[in-house]
């Protein structure tokens with residue numbers, strides 16, 4: 592069986608966007624929702640699924656941790672010592688994430704800010720937030736959690752091992768590893784994946800993850816992820832094709848006979864329904880999403 596996983600990072604998306612995308616993609620047949628390790632993101636996803644008239648228990652949930660941070664875009668924070676209260680940042684923000692607080696200073700709503708940096712100026716900081724793995728495990732206690740993903744974007748072996756150990760210790764569900772291939776040579780990559788899998792008592796899922804500097808819906812936009820998946824074939828572990836996947840991913844994976852169990856979609860899946868959503872054509876958005884999900888799962 593092939594799965595469709597939708598990536599909704601609370602950092603790329605606001606909570607209200609997560610809710611809308613979950614509503615549409617749950618109706619379209621998505622199997623797994625991949626969100627930030629943020630309980631608010633999980634609740635927004637479930638709200639969306641319920642709005643679609645579906646049962647949140649019928650879906651799988653994955654949360655992703657990064658090597659260095661929350662694995663999402665750092666959010667804006669107003670530096671009050673530099674703020675001259677010109678309020679220009681408010682009009683620059685397309686997400687309406689900046690409001691005026693009771694003291695007359697602009698303030699950023701963490702739930703609405705997507706870290707796009709359009710408001711970037713010396714008076715606004717973008718601070719990376721370190722995640723407290725233990726606290727996240729506590730926040731998610733009692734929630735249905737199926738996969739914990741470890742997103743590795745840098746090579747500090749000690750940190751990688753330490754964080755992996757913490758994830759194994761704090762979460763009992765299945766684990767996946769997404770290594771950014773461009774940060775490693777293929778040999779180093781395989782060595783690292785083998786080591787981390789050996790530490791995991793369960794079978795680790797591998798995310799063949801790649802980012803493109805110019806994400807686009809062309810064969811070139813997905814070939815990196817497919818080539819990445821091929822590297823793992825000999826390990827005999829389940830592979831998700833991830834990162835900059837698009838409408839060509841499945842066709843090319845089949846063409847090159849790449850073995851995979853899931854395709855994860857990020858920017859592309861959200862982009863293709865944006866036009867329908869801006870025209871408030873919900874039914875059209877569901878139809879577009881359904882076409883993509885069906886294509887991936889057949």
Ligand code: SF4
Pocket residue numbers: 669670673674675676677678679680681697712714715
């Ligand atoms: S944070 Fe900067 S842009 Fe925003 S009101 Fe203050 S001075 Fe103006």
Ligand code: SF4
Pocket residue numbers: 666667683684685686687688689699703704705706707708709710711
């Ligand atoms: S413009 Fe600034 S406050 Fe608004 S979403 Fe982008 S980063 Fe956040």
